[in-house]
Amino acid sequence: MATPRLRPHRLSEPTIARLPVYQRIVEGWQRRGETSIDSQQIGELAGVTATTVRRDLAGLGSLGTRGSGYEVDVLKARIGEALGHDRSYQVVMVGIGNLGRALVNSSSFLIRGAHLAALYDADPAIVGQEIAGHVVRSIDEEMVEATVGVICVPPEAAQAVADKLVAANVHALLNFAPQVLTVPLGTAVHYVDFSIELQILMYHLNNGTGPLGGGLLHSLGISATGPLRPS
Amino acid sequence: MATPRLRPHRLSEPTIARLPVYQRIVEGWQRRGETSIDSQQIGELAGVTATTVRRDLAGLGSLGTRGSGYEVDVLKARIGEALGHDRSYQVVMVGIGNLGRALVNSSSFLIRGAHLAALYDADPAIVGQEIAGHVVRSIDEEMVEATVGVICVPPEAAQAVADKLVAANVHALLNFAPQVLTVPLGTAVHYVDFSIELQILMYHLNNGTGPLGGGLLHSLGISATGPLRPS
DNA sequence: GGATGTGAAGTAGTTCACAGCC
DNA sequence: GGCTGTGAACTACTTCACATCC
Numbered sequence: 001m002a003t004p005r006l007r008p009h010r011l012s013e014p015t016i017a018r019l020p021v022y023q024r025i026v027e028g029w030q031r032r033g034e035t036s037i038d039s040q041q042i043g044e045l046a047g048v049t050a051t052t053v054r055r056d057l058a059g060l061g062s063l064g065t066r067g068s069g070y071e072v073d074v075l076k077a078r079i080g081e082a083l084g085h086d087r088s089y090q091v092v093m094v095g096i097g098n099l100g101r102a103l104v105n106s107s108s109f110l111i112r113g114a115h116l117a118a119l120y121d122a123d124p125a126i127v128g129q130e131i132a133g134h135v136v137r138s139i140d141e142e143m144v145e146a147t148v149g150v151i152c153v154p155p156e157a158a159q160a161v162a163d164k165l166v167a168a169n170v171h172a173l174l175n176f177a178p179q180v181l182t183v184p185l186g187t188a189v190h191y192v193d194f195s196i197e198l199q200i201l202m203y204h205l206n207n208g209t210g211p212l213g214g215g216l217l218h219s220l221g222i223s224a225t226g227p228l229r230p231s
Numbered sequence: 232m233a234t235p236r237l238r239p240h241r242l243s244e245p246t247i248a249r250l251p252v253y254q255r256i257v258e259g260w261q262r263r264g265e266t267s268i269d270s271q272q273i274g275e276l277a278g279v280t281a282t283t284v285r286r287d288l289a290g291l292g293s294l295g296t297r298g299s300g301y302e303v304d305v306l307k308a309r310i311g312e313a314l315g316h317d318r319s320y321q322v323v324m325v326g327i328g329n330l331g332r333a334l335v336n337s338s339s340f341l342i343r344g345a346h347l348a349a350l351y352d353a354d355p356a357i358v359g360q361e362i363a364g365h366v367v368r369s370i371d372e373e374m375v376e377a378t379v380g381v382i383c384v385p386p387e388a389a390q391a392v393a394d395k396l397v398a399a400n401v402h403a404l405l406n407f408a409p410q411v412l413t414v415p416l417g418t419a420v421h422y423v424d425f426s427i428e429l430q431i432l433m434y435h436l437n438n439g440t441g442p443l444g445g446g447l448l449h450s451l452g453i454s455a456t457g458p459l460r461p462s
Numbered sequence: 463g464g465a466t467g468t469g470a471a472g473t474a475g476t477t478c479a480c481a482g483c484c
Numbered sequence: 485g486g487c488t489g490t491g492a493a494c495t496a497c498t499t500c501a502c503a504t505c506c
Contacts, residue, residue, distance in 0.1 A: 084437035102329035201403045206315035298484040
């Protein structure tokens with residue numbers, strides 16, 4: 001009966017969000033010619049405790065060496081593997097306004113196996129333009145095959161776009177519109193909402209305290225440091 | 232001794248992140264002329280359970296009516312108050328590249344009391360341009376007074392910009408650069424990292440399952456629905 | 463010695479289930 | 485009857501503390 005359990009255990013959501021940060025750190029270390037790094041150092045640079053780093057990395061298998069830390073090359077390879085950086089993904093982007101354009105032209109957005117497959121927009125003035133090496137197509141055209149859809153349209157249009165993407169078999173959506181989407185089970189949606197981030201920051205300003213440590217990253221939009229250090 | 236404890240209890244971080252979503256929903260309801268709403272309806276539109284909604288709102292004081300739900304006007308007012316929407320905030324933006332421009336021109340970014348105070352950039356070709364009604368200043372100029380700083384510069388420059396902002400007494404930072412920042416205790420940093428969101432999505436695609444419910448929002452960059460419903 | 467990996471404890475957040483009130 | 489508000493149970497994540505191995 002017992003399934004072989006190929007996947008370690010499946011990583012927790014917070015862990016998954018931290019892996020890209022660790023990897024960025026490890027790559028920086030590597031560029032500077034370092035060959036090994038320990039959980040303490042990673043933690044400092046990532047803004048989390050060394051214990052958290054160790055737990056996260058232990059989830060990828062036993063890849064450290066007691067007494068000396070982690071080998072930079074091994075870490076980079078294993079994290080990349082876990083995140084699927086070896087594979088390649090087709091990304092379609094819908095809504096080529098200011099934000100959409102900024103994203104496709106950004107050097108840090110479409111990385112790690114993500115490739116731009118096509119751009120779509122509803123505005124006839126934008127359709128036909130060439131942006132980032134792609135001619136913008138009309139949203140009415142049939143959709144190309146892709147794994148991830150990025151939604152950068154106004155909130156009123158977001159649900160219709162999501163429906164269209166799902167119908168075209170795109171089951172992973174990254175939504176920049178300030179609008180909650182309803183999608184069928186089996187489709188993942190992630191939200192990036194700038195104004196919510198600002199509002200959280202303002203809440204903490206108003207209320208004095210907050211998770212406003214002297215700090216670093218927690219994960220994504222989340223917050224600064226972990227809990228305030230007592231000392 | 233006992234401090235009067237004016238604040239209810241201080242809201243949890245996830246709750247704070249959900250409040251702006253609730254408020255958006257309530258405003259939509261209000262625009263459509265509805266006068267009351269219940270936790271079930273809010274939950275459906277926000278992608279969380281009714282219980283979570285009730286707990287979140289209970290943190291703002293007892294503002295519902297048993298048997299009939301919440302009054303739209305009351306809710307909107309109380310959430311706005313909790314988030315500090317009555318006050319006004321000066322926002323400085325540093326790094327007026329594609330992304331920075333997209334943000335300041337976006338109708339959904341600087342809302343709810345946030346006002347643009349000044350724009351800064353290091354590039355002489357950008358300094359002096361007028362964008363969104365502001366002439367871009369040089370990063371070498373003295374910084375205006377502000378409550379929130381938005382960082383949209385390349386990752387290598389992010390830490391220096393953060394230091395400059397902190398030195399200018401800006402203690403709430405929203406960082407769009409893929410770079411963890413070190414700031415003194417008492418300064419809040421929130422991170423928005425697009426590529427991490429994409430990578431999380433890709434992880435889940437590779438690993439089949441994930442928190443990929445048929446769903447709605449969880450919070451920000453987080454994920455779709457809560458845990459998979461068994462049924 | 464020094465850093466990993468991990469049971470055990472602690473903390474935070476969500477969900478259940480129901481008492482309380484309209 | 486219906487829906488809020490909340491103690492109690494549960495689940496998830498983090499942190500502590502230490503055995504383990506280089």
